[in-house]
Amino acid sequence: MPASYAILAEYETPAAVLHAAGKVRDAGYRHWDVFTPFPVHGMDGAMGIRNSKVGWFSFIGGCTGYTTGMLMIWFMNAYDYRIVIGGKPMFSPFAAFPPSYELTILFGAFGALLGMLFLNRLPRLHHPLLKNRRFAMATHDRFFVVIETSDPQYSEIETRQLLESLGSRHIEMVEE
Amino acid sequence: MSTNPHSAGRSGLELSKFRNLPVILIVAGAIGAGLGVAASGKGVTQFAFSWLLAFMFALSLCMGGLFLVIVHHLFDASWSVPTRRLCEHLACLLAPTMLILFLPIAILAKTIYPWMRLTNPDHAVQSKYPLFTTPGYYIASAILFGIWWLYSNRLRYWSLRQDETGSADCTRRMRFFAASGVVLFALTLTLAAILWMKGLMSEWYSTMYGVTYFAASIWVTLPTVYVITLILQRTTVLGNLVKEKTYYMLGSLFLAFTVFWAYVNFSQYFIIWNANMPEETFWYVLREKGTWDVVGKYIIIFGHFFIPFVMLLRIDFKLKLATMLPLAAWAWAMHFVDLEFQIMPAVHPNTILTPGLLSDLGCVLLFTGVLMIVFIRSLNRHPLYPLKDPRIAEAMDVYVPPAAEVSVTPQGAK
Numbered sequence: 001m002p003a004s005y006a007i008l009a010e011y012e013t014p015a016a017v018l019h020a021a022g023k024v025r026d027a028g029y030r031h032w033d034v035f036t037p038f039p040v041h042g043m044d045g046a047m048g049i050r051n052s053k054v055g056w057f058s059f060i061g062g063c064t065g066y067t068t069g070m071l072m073i074w075f076m077n078a079y080d081y082r083i084v085i086g087g088k089p090m091f092s093p094f095a096a097f098p099p100s101y102e103l104t105i106l107f108g109a110f111g112a113l114l115g116m117l118f119l120n121r122l123p124r125l126h127h128p129l130l131k132n133r134r135f136a137m138a139t140h141d142r143f144f145v146v147i148e149t150s151d152p153q154y155s156e157i158e159t160r161q162l163l164e165s166l167g168s169r170h171i172e173m174v175e176e
Numbered sequence: 177m178s179t180n181p182h183s184a185g186r187s188g189l190e191l192s193k194f195r196n197l198p199v200i201l202i203v204a205g206a207i208g209a210g211l212g213v214a215a216s217g218k219g220v221t222q223f224a225f226s227w228l229l230a231f232m233f234a235l236s237l238c239m240g241g242l243f244l245v246i247v248h249h250l251f252d253a254s255w256s257v258p259t260r261r262l263c264e265h266l267a268c269l270l271a272p273t274m275l276i277l278f279l280p281i282a283i284l285a286k287t288i289y290p291w292m293r294l295t296n297p298d299h300a301v302q303s304k305y306p307l308f309t310t311p312g313y314y315i316a317s318a319i320l321f322g323i324w325w326l327y328s329n330r331l332r333y334w335s336l337r338q339d340e341t342g343s344a345d346c347t348r349r350m351r352f353f354a355a356s357g358v359v360l361f362a363l364t365l366t367l368a369a370i371l372w373m374k375g376l377m378s379e380w381y382s383t384m385y386g387v388t389y390f391a392a393s394i395w396v397t398l399p400t401v402y403v404i405t406l407i408l409q410r411t412t413v414l415g416n417l418v419k420e421k422t423y424y425m426l427g428s429l430f431l432a433f434t435v436f437w438a439y440v441n442f443s444q445y446f447i448i449w450n451a452n453m454p455e456e457t458f459w460y461v462l463r464e465k466g467t468w469d470v471v472g473k474y475i476i477i478f479g480h481f482f483i484p485f486v487m488l489l490r491i492d493f494k495l496k497l498a499t500m501l502p503l504a505a506w507a508w509a510m511h512f513v514d515l516e517f518q519i520m521p522a523v524h525p526n527t528i529l530t531p532g533l534l535s536d537l538g539c540v541l542l543f544t545g546v547l548m549i550v551f552i553r554s555l556n557r558h559p560l561y562p563l564k565d566p567r568i569a570e571a572m573d574v575y576v577p578p579a580a581e582v583s584v585t586p587q588g589a590k
Contacts, residue, residue: 059489086452096448097442100551 003176005128006148007156009163010136010170014040017143020166021046024145029163031151035138036127040164053113061111062104069100132174198548205542212535218523220533224284225523229515230539231274231281234547236389236511238274239365241266242324245331246361249347249354256569257423258417259405261561263553266333266397270403271325273550277543281372283285285313290522291378296324300379307371308378316371320364327357335562342564352554376522384444391424391437396511398430399504401566406497414560419573420495427494430507434488438481463517466526471517480510512540 009093011017014036021034034040034047043049077083078091088095113155117123129135129146138144145168147159163171180363180555209226244263248256254262285540287294289307291301306312311551330353374385402423408414448456463472484503492501516528516536526531562568 088452092449093441094446095444120568 004149004173006146006174007154007159007175008129008161008174009145009168010134010171011136011143011145011164011166011168016167018042020145020163020168023166024147025163027153029147029151029153029159031148031154033146035097035135035144035146036059037139037141037143039142044171054112054121056133057115057118058108058112060109062117064111065103065105065107066100068107069103070096071098110160128174128176130170134170134172138166198545198552201541201545201546201548204539205538205545206497208538209535209542211539212531212533212537214536215531218532220284221523222535224280224287224533226532226539227280227284228288228372229512229519229536230543231277232389232515232519233512233540234269234277234543235274235368236393236396237400237547238266238270238324238328239361239368239390240329240393240400242270242331242357243394244397244401245328246354246357249331249351250358252567253425254567255363255419255421256417257565257567258414258422259401259426260565261558262404262408262555263401264328264335265403265551265558267324267328268332268554269547269550270328271321273547275321275325277546278321282314282317285310289313289375289378298379304378308375313371313375316367316495319329320368320371322398322442323360323364327353327360331357336558339559339563339564341552344566347566349517354528362386362390365393373518375477376519377459377462379455381456382444382448382459384440386442386448388437388440391433391440392511394512395430395433395437398433398506399500399507400430402430403504405501408555410558412560417561417568417569417572423495423500424491427488427500429489430503431485431494434481439486460519462525465521467528468521468526470511470519471528475513476510476517479506484510512536520562 009020017034017036021043024032025046034043038045043176069076071074072098074091077096082090084090098139135144145166147154147163153159160171178456179341209223212226213223217354241263244256245260247253248260248263271533281288285561291297292310292313294301303307308501310573331350334346334349334353337343338350366389369386369389373389374380374382403413403425405418409418448460459470463469484507487493487503488497513528516533520528520536524532565571
């Protein structure tokens, strides 16, 4: 028999899963997640999720882009191949700003996208939950709390009891 | 004193410690202005310019209030319900308060605007006929105040009517005034900026000028509304209504307008810099003399844009009193410096650091005091928020079942 990956509990309403998420958070679990067919307002707070770190990736990306743009234009116009245009200075931050700004946006977007993929550990070819038939309902009308067996708090009996006490009608183990 | 049930039992604002603040501001402002004018050695000219600066500063806040009311109705938002009434009061300061405060400018117009003194107007002025003629100036100013009076007044009138009747018709009427008002708002604000501020150097051309004043106005209004809401939340019945989302949205808009302001100002500068035409560049060349250079290149770029931008990037900073209160004060200071940069090189070509600065500050304090008195009186006279706004429950994060559901269930139960 394959090893267990997680315990999966099904709920029928957004309110129930929101309530359950709050209790699972309070119980101190860390390796767990909630899956819903649509965004449930207040879920971040109920799960105790803090602000995403993606912003830092885009911020660093943006700073890199801006610096690259300024340095590139300075290098080309004022150092490597100097041409006087309209009597203006060889390098002016004003003239160099629009391209640098564009690079800020571009690298910022790269930072956000790559940072998101990195933090989500994507792309990956397979995830144990995708094997579970019941789990497909997460895209339809069911709400799931999934607690991984790797969680330090996890115990086969107590975790199941907790999820049951929170109103789940259907609980099953997900295979690795 | 108060006649409405919602402010009854709360004798006005519980800010007894600050009850005398407006009077103190007016007195201190008048003293500062008097000293500044006397020390500047320019007499009436200095007074006229200081008054104009303070007027444009106050106008920013009133127009910002009007804009936020209009935008509330256009977007049918729920987060702005708690701040709507105070924005309506801000907008209503436009007339008659601001109209009365405009009178010194109207009287001293010839001292302020060089084009009015020309005996043989040059081509740059003639091409702006009939706006840049003395009658044109006064007629245009009257029209501006007329439109502002009509729209700010009607928007508040129907809002107050709805407090009593709760009728959906009031919302429809407010939407009518919002939808037609947003176009007139853009036109009148642009005209005001050109007529009263850009007219100081009438030879200059910039199609961005109106929008830069618009961006600056909304930019300074947002933190102001933020702080007023915060004070009202802590002292009045508004506390039950304001949720985090209102502050978050005000903070986000503050960030958006920080960027927008920088964008339009940069665009104006960049286009003029690139085109390199004397009839446009002279305006900036004048502002590179003496300390104006430091003001334009460092204080405004870093103070008006960069510092608020970086601070407002974080979500939590937008929600914390400890960051937003200093930032609001900073925004006022920066808007003041921005207006100095727009207006004062016309009278102090070499430096911002003149005794005139004291009279500018004094006039701004004086205006603040006067507007505060009228504003607080309006707050005390009417309910603090739109009592029967269709989205009031949504604003409070309360779910109210639709009327149909309510009427069906009891019948079924019985």
